[in-house]
Amino acid sequence: MKDDKIYITVRCPIRTTLELLGGKWKLLILHQLYDKTLRLSELKNLIPDISEKMLIQELKNLADSGLVIRNNFGEVPPRVEYSLTEKGRNVKPLIEQMIAFAKHYEA
Amino acid sequence: MKDDKIYITVRCPIRTTLELLGGKWKLLILHQLYDKTLRLSELKNLIPDISEKMLIQELKNLADSGLVIRNNFGEVPPRVEYSLTEKGRNVKPLIEQMIAFAKHYEA
DNA sequence: GTCTGTACTTACCTTTTTGTGTGTATGAAA
DNA sequence: TTTCATACACACAAAAAGGTAAGTACAGAC
Numbered sequence: 001m002k003d004d005k006i007y008i009t010v011r012c013p014i015r016t017t018l019e020l021l022g023g024k025w026k027l028l029i030l031h032q033l034y035d036k037t038l039r040l041s042e043l044k045n046l047i048p049d050i051s052e053k054m055l056i057q058e059l060k061n062l063a064d065s066g067l068v069i070r071n072n073f074g075e076v077p078p079r080v081e082y083s084l085t086e087k088g089r090n091v092k093p094l095i096e097q098m099i100a101f102a103k104h105y106e107a
Numbered sequence: 108m109k110d111d112k113i114y115i116t117v118r119c120p121i122r123t124t125l126e127l128l129g130g131k132w133k134l135l136i137l138h139q140l141y142d143k144t145l146r147l148s149e150l151k152n153l154i155p156d157i158s159e160k161m162l163i164q165e166l167k168n169l170a171d172s173g174l175v176i177r178n179n180f181g182e183v184p185p186r187v188e189y190s191l192t193e194k195g196r197n198v199k200p201l202i203e204q205m206i207a208f209a210k211h212y213e214a
Numbered sequence: 215g216t217c218t219g220t221a222c223t224t225a226c227c228t229t230t231t232t233g234t235g236t237g238t239a240t241g242a243a244a
Numbered sequence: 245t246t247t248c249a250t251a252c253a254c255a256c257a258a259a260a261a262g263g264t265a266a267g268t269a270c271a272g273a274c
Contacts, residue, residue: 012135013205013206013208013209013210014134014135014138014202014205014206014209015135016209016212016213017205017206017208017209017212018131018134018205020208020209020212021208022129022131023261023262024125024129024261024262025262027121027125028119028121028122031121039220039221040220040221040222041219041220041221051262051263051264052221052222053222053223053224053262053263053264054261054262054263056221056222056223057262072221075220075271076219076220076269076270076271076272077218077219077220077221077269077270077271077272078219078220078221078222078269078270079220079221080220080221080222087211087212090207090208090211090212091208093204093207093208094201094204094205094207094208095121097200097201097204098120098121098124098125098201099120099121099124100197100200100201101120101124101127101128101197101198101200101201102120102121102123102124102127103120104194104197105123105124105127105194105197106123130231130232131231131232132232146250146251147250147251147252148249148250148251158232158233158234159251159252160232160233160234160252160253160254161231161232161233163251163252163253164232179251182240182241182250183239183240183241183242183249183250184239184240184241184242184248184249184250184251185239185240185249185250185251185252186250186251187250187251187252
């Protein structure tokens with residue numbers, strides 16, 4: 001029913017971004033990754049309250065979305081490095097606006 | 108500001124913003140509200156797939172956070188209008204960055 | 215031959231978020 | 245009298261998100 005109306009609203013850029021970046025962890029991970037390549041263990045230290053499962057899961061998510069690149073060195077013990085893709089780097093202004101918003105809010 | 112790593116990480120501006128604006132609906136509501144005052148029923152039409160319960164709940168949330176003002180005219184049948192506060196208006200650049208991000212992503 | 219370090223995987227569980235359906239108040243209109 | 249419109253409350257259910265704990269693989273160090 002009323003397919004026209006619904007269709008327009010449910011596929012808007014805000015929802016797209018929410019799907020890509022929504023949730024508790026993705027933006028925090030991308031923020032850490034912004035200007036450096038990091039290993040899983042390093043991310044774990046930088047975001048101490050994330051569980052290993054969530055970190056791996058969200059990194060996989062971000063890699064599947066093409067925002068993060070997973071570089072597996074194929075060594076033993078395992079060595080894997082994560083970094084942003086070109087598209088992933090587009091989160092920067094978004095993150096900066098989030099920080100600005102929090103600042104304004106707390107002022 | 109302290110250099111305690113944990114403290115910094117669990118209480119950072121990104122998390123603050125996530126707490127205020129996270130979830131499926133808040134940003135969509137704020138977006139509709141950006142340049143106009145709206146009644147509940149109007150918002151319901153503009154975001155057809157939100158349930159009434161969620162709409163009311165999220166509006167209450169946003170009002171409690173001081174981002175939205177609830178103006179109750181005390182009439183019968185009820186007439187209540189919602190609009191952004193000054194602080195609420197600070198979401199604009201954030202929303203615009205979300206839209207820009209989606210655009211870049213899809214390009 | 216046991217231990218260590220790393221990046222996972224899996225099963226299971228709890229919490230949070232979101233959705234559905236129903237009920238309430240009231241004045242006016244039919 | 246009945247019906248309608250509006251904003252919202254409440255009980256409950258379903259779904260999604262997140263957390264815990266255990267296990268896997270394997271080269272090299274001990």
